[in-house]
Amino acid sequence: GEGAVLLAATSAAPDTRAAQTAVRQVRDTSAPGSVLVGGRAAEVTDTARRVLDALPTCLLLLGAGLMLLLSAFTRTLVAPLKALAVAAVSLGAILGALVVLFQDGRGAALLGGFTATGTLDASMLLFVLFIALALSVDYEVFLLGRIREEFDRGGDNRTSVVEGIARTGRLMTSAAAAVAISTAAMATSQVALLKFIGIGVALGALVDAVLVRGVLVPAVMAALGPLTWWSPTCTGPRPGIVAADKRGGADPDASGST
Template sequence: MAAVTAPGGEAWKRGEQQIVTAFLSTDPSTPEGKDTVEQVRAAAENAGTVVGGSAAEDADAVSAICGNIGWVLLLVVLVTMVLLAIALRSVLLPIKALVQNVVSIGAAYGLTVLIWQDGFGAEALFGAEASGAITFWVPLAAFSFLFGLSMDYELFILSRIREEHDAGRSTDDAAIAGLSYTGRLVSSAALILFLAFIALSTVPVIDVKIFATTLAVGIALDATIVRGVLTPALVAWFGRLNWWWPGSSRHR
């Protein structure tokens, strides 16, 4: 704690109760700040009073937003697996797509932390000082955007590769043909979104800058390295395993 003050005057009192303002010496979003907020709330509860203010509200918001995130992620994974498996008639391709999404989103999170929490490049790229912490709502909001967008790109590419394979091409040839047909579409869409998020990052609000950075970095990595390189490479590597489907006997 940095300081604790109590405003004077009867207007700030109700019987034996009085408003007390507590100032933290650290950002409430940091681990140390969160621990301090929890300790203050525990002490206030033991004293028969309550804690308000933005720090407590943010802590409650995090609990409300992320309290059931494990079940939400599990539901998203299961629904995505089922839908992709039915659409692509493959068991392996949906698993591969989900793993690649983890790689793409994880890399976006890591670079955002490197820039805005650790301070590498924040001043040079955005003309602003690093915040030292990532805004609590950014990871979940960015996940919602990036998961949907990257899965769209994956489905565009894989569905075309599936069509080429069903038309009689080998797995390697189908991967080449599928990417040649969809590559321009995916690259163009990703470039448009990347530039839109770069424009969003010019908003003079640090929280928005952090959010826009995560989205821009995630889209750029996903469209180039993940979808442009890893997707066709893994399809070619797994060969006939890509097309295994219960009850199907046609694999190449």
């Protein structure tokens, strides 16, 4: 067959929105045969499209896996749903901050200078968000485990939340600070991509440990009350109370005695 090779260039950088728009316009051009577009701009466009196409399936599998894991851990259905909801809030806050700082370029002067392209690299954005999600789930398991332990001893929901936060808050904050300091050091790099990863992970750790775990999670659990621990398969007494009854006495922690 016959074909033609045309070399074209744009004044826009390959990873900008203008360059990606140009790629789509060329591909939509009417031609006697198929139109194939290569180059760095086309590569960026195709990568973003493939990532976005696979994202719904990835999120579905991820959500189902986390739901099963947290349900097995907490023996309830409501707490895992709450965990996924607050994790989504945390990721949304991180995404918004990254858009303002890097896509809009409002953090360029603060972060040592870089050229904002008006877009975010899709693969690197997902990389940062998945790390932030892993940290979020890690803190959630740690906090929920302590709260559930207090609840199973016979405490009411509000007291269990207060005790859980009091016993884990300092440790979670210290862990988040360690992650934030170590990754924020990447912001001193002259490579914008390293700045993006470092700031994104640092924000994820701090936002989740301080705002989400310290404020949002306790507020939601207090509002839900005992519904937090509802499960269709667990309608009997709580394990801590059953254990106390078998010993022939009340659980000391449930009554507050020492």
